[in-house]
Amino acid sequence: MSEASETSDVNHASDVNDASEELEIDLPEEIDVDNPVWPYLRKDRIPHIWCPGCGIGTTVNCFARALTDSEIDLDRVAIVSGIGCTGRVAGYLNLDSFHTTHGRAIPFATGLKLANPRLKVVVYSGDGDLFAIGGNHFVHAARRNMDLLVICVNNFTYGMTGGQMGPTTPVGAVQSTMPYGNFETPFNLPFLADACGAVYVARWTVYNVRQLGRAMKEGLEKRGFVFIEALAPCPTLYSRRNKLGDGVDQLKYYKANSVVKNGADTKEVGLSFQGEISVGKFVDRERPTWLEAMDAHYAQVFAGEYVPHGGLHGED
């Protein structure tokens, strides 16, 4: 702590300073005040492997706050990740977490949800994992309205393998497999999710931490297929190849160029290279989930003989 705070003459301020000196030395279990994120982390794995200035850790902060705010029973939360930088999230969060094969986070989560409908299953993965290798699974889970919360950390590139061009790389961006600039049209992720039938679609940047946390809280409380896109900087590969500075410069770009457009038509919210970013909650609607639709259908077909699948385990 700085000397300035030690000279404070407020009584409780000196208590705080004592605690903070302890914090720097002792284990987190032994201090009075914990970082609000610490209880959700596997502390033996911290510090994590993400680069300085990477936005994934910020989204984890928002997710931890959303878990606290929603007061959800943590024994009922399962988190599933695929492969990639964002795929490490499941390894760092001290929940029931699964690190699955590349692109198969959503099928795994679907099986988990159907085997135990009481669970709130969260898919936390990157843009390459969810939309390139696992694109087909995303489309069909959204079409069925499977009761999942899908959080996609979009950094426009494949971070872990060396900055190859991915399905969300904007036109014109330089990548290691596109050394003269990308010419492929990228996905407009909110439009894709909306068109496939997701019941909740939002996009925020990691600059909008409070809004991102609130969207995650709403996603945890919502039934059905929820899709939240979090734009995050990749300072080591995406930003450096395109000479965009480091993580802070990308956050300043998000701050200057993000425009809140709640309820906007998702067709209009595509991203361009260093252009305007439309953020906000685009879609919030109600549709029967896959389990609800199955129960309703078979209850009608088989009348009294059918035992509802979700009903065996109580609500959800």
Add this chain to the structure above:
Amino acid sequence: MNAVKPANKAKGTVFVREETCKGCSYCVDFCPTHCLELSPGFNARGYHYPTLARADDCTGCDLCGLYCPDFAIFAVRFRDLEKLRKGRVL
């Protein structure tokens, strides 16, 4: 020594876990009251960690804690201290 220091205006303070900081300076650049600065010294891994340079300005809003990708800094409001001490999540 100064006789009487004016009453401390700070409403909160920050805690820094120096050894996990990677010096990205999110907290320094996006602190609403600009009360943080990167330290001149290094931590064990060679990064400049943040310090509370203007302690009187800290409101304990915890925006630094929300931004920090390395879970190395967080802030508390003095009025929330008791509540935070009791509240354990896991």
